[in-house]
Amino acid sequence: MSISGVVLSIADNKQMLGLRYAEWATRAPSLEADIAAAAMGLDDLGHSRVLYGCLEPLGDDPRGPERESDPASLSALPYFDEPWSEWAQFVAANAILDTAFTVMIEACVNGNVEVLQHRLRKMLSEERYHFLHGRSWLRSGIEKGPLDEAWRQALEWFGPPDGDAAALHEEGKLAMGPSELKSRLEERLETKAPPMELSWKGWDGKRRRTKPGAIDARTFGMLRGLEEKRFAPAAKAQD
Amino acid sequence: MTEKYRRVSGDAVEYEVFARKTRGEPLHQVGSVVAPDDDLAAAYARATYDEERWIEMTIVRKDHVIALWSPGE
Numbered sequence: 571m572s573i574s575g576v577v578l579s580i581a582d583n584k585q586m587l588g589l590r591y592a593e594w595a596t597r598a599p600s601l602e603a604d605i606a607a608a609a610m611g612l613d614d615l616g617h618s619r620v621l622y623g624c625l626e627p628l629g630d631d632p633r634g635p636e637r638e639s640d641p642a643s644l645s646a647l648p649y650f651d652e653p654w655s656e657w658a659q660f661v662a663a664n665a666i667l668d669t670a671f672t673v674m675i676e677a678c679v680n681g682n683v684e685v686l687q688h689r690l691r692k693m694l695s696e697e698r699y700h701f702l703h704g705r706s707w708l709r710s711g712i713e714k715g716p717l718d719e720a721w722r723q724a725l726e727w728f729g730p731p732d733g734d735a736a737a738l739h740e741e742g743k744l745a746m747g748p749s750e751l752k753s754r755l756e757e758r759l760e761t762k763a764p765p766m767e768l769s770w771k772g773w774d775g776k777r778r779r780t781k782p783g784a785i786d787a788r789t790f791g792m793l794r795g796l797e798e799k800r801f802a803p804a805a806k807a808q809d
Numbered sequence: 810m811t812e813k814y815r816r817v818s819g820d821a822v823e824y825e826v827f828a829r830k831t832r833g834e835p836l837h838q839v840g841s842v843v844a845p846d847d848d849l850a851a852a853y854a855r856a857t858y859d860e861e862r863w864i865e866m867t868i869v870r871k872d873h874v875i876a877l878w879s880p881g882e
Contacts, residue, residue, distance in 0.1 A: 600821075602842050602853040609856035703852035710845070 571734035571775055573683055573743045574630040579645040579727070579778045580671055580678075581621035586650035587668060588614030589789060593653055594660050610664070610700050617693050627685045632776075638794060641784035645777040647723045651785050658712040662720035665704030665759065670724035672697040673746070673754045680745035681738075705759065721763045725752055727778050730770045823871040824850040828863040836867065 592611035598604045625631040636643040649667060654660055675693055678686040708717075728748040729735040739747030746754060756762055772780040784790070821843045827836040839858050844850035847868075854868050 600843070602844060602849075602857065606852055606856040609859065699852045699855045702848040706846055706849040706852070 572628075572630050572632070573678075573681075573686070573738055574625055574628045574632050575645075575776065576674065576735065576738065576744070576778075577621055577624050577628065577678070577686070578632055580674055581618045581625075582644045582646040583650070583667070583671055583727075584614045584621065585618035585793070586644075586646040586785065586789075587663060587671070588612070588616075588618060589792075590650055590654055590663065591660070594657075597657075598660070599657060606699075606703055607660070610668075610703065613696050613700065614668075617696075620689055620693070624685055624689055628683070641787070641790040642777075642782075644785065644790075645779075646785065647727060647779055648781040648783055649720060649723050651783050653786070653789075656713070656716065659716045661704065661707040661712045662716040664700060665708040666717070666720035666724050666755075668697070668700050668704055669758055670727060670751075670755055672701065673751055673758065674728070674744075676754070677739075677744040677746040677751060682742040701758070708759070718764050718766070722766055722768070723779070724755060725763060725766075725768060726773070726780055728752060729775075729778065730773060733770075733773075734775060820845045824854065824868045825871050825874065826854045826858055826866065826868050828858065828861075828866040830861065830863055832864065836865065839866075841871070842868070 588611045590611075591607050591614060595604050595608035595611065598607050625633065634643070647667065649659075649663060654663070672694065675690050675697075679690050679694065681687070728751040731748055733748070735744060735751070736747040738744040739750070752763065769780070772782070774780070774782075785793075822845070824842050824844060825838055826840045826842060828839045829836050840854075842850055842853040842857060844853050847870075850868050850870075854866065858866065
């Protein structure tokens with residue numbers, strides 16, 4: 571996979587993260603947390619726009635027409651396939667996955683691809699507040715299930731030890747490879763990843779995930795603007 | 810679902826939020842947030858009051874502010 575594939579995956583994941591955050595804008599435990607969910611959602615949707623905008627200058631846009639009709643063609647993590655039903659899922663995504671995406675963006679900004687060095691830098695300062703929010707809620711203690719799942723998916727998303735991220739690191743396009751990305755994530759979160767064995771048997775390098783599946787039909791329809799049509803007034807008959 | 814998280818009514822404290830738009834103007838209070846720690850207060854202040862183009866924003870725990878006099882004194 572080229573660096574464009576990694577950028578597209580960050581973009582798809584941030585788009586989904588933003589949407590899932592926004593779904594909690596009236597369901598979080600406090601008014602402040604509601605507002606933070608809305609603001610972080612807007613940030614991540616904005617970041618996804620910037621990331622999609624990098625694909626053309628990179629000269630290798632991997633997006634094909636199948637993205638218009640097949641939700642399984644998007645490269646977002648299984649964590650975002652369905653809306654979250656528990657606040658703990660929000661916190662685990664906010665602390666672990668959002669930070670994992672930030673760490674990958676750091677690897678892009680500090681790599682040797684000029685367009686990424688310039689365009690992605692501002693995201694790092696905006697992500698600081700997502701990180702503070704996630705880490706603080708994480709320290710308050712959440713259920714182990716969502717936390718372990720978020721860690722697993724983050725480490726899988728960094729890719730196998732001999733995969734594309736490792737090759738891009740060798741080329742200098744990413745300043746970190748999978749093991750450095752993992753260490754950096756642990757360093758930022760001031761905790762070790764829970765012990766787990768990763769199996770690369772079902773690894774889909776294009777989608778950067780091992781589990782099959784896709785986002786729910788309603789969310790996909792919303793992304794494509796299909797949901798909007800349900801509420802549009804009926805077209806006037808031509809005179 | 811949210812009954813388990815009673816942080817706002819438990820440990821949370823109030824923080825005053827200050828900001829300014831230019832170097833020439835003093836920091837002034839733009840609002841407040843309630844949070845259980847400094848990190849979350851910073852995230853909440855930024856999320857709640859970031860709609861304007863501030864060049865500086867700070868937060869202060871309200872119980873760290875020393876009042877010299879108050880209205881009616």
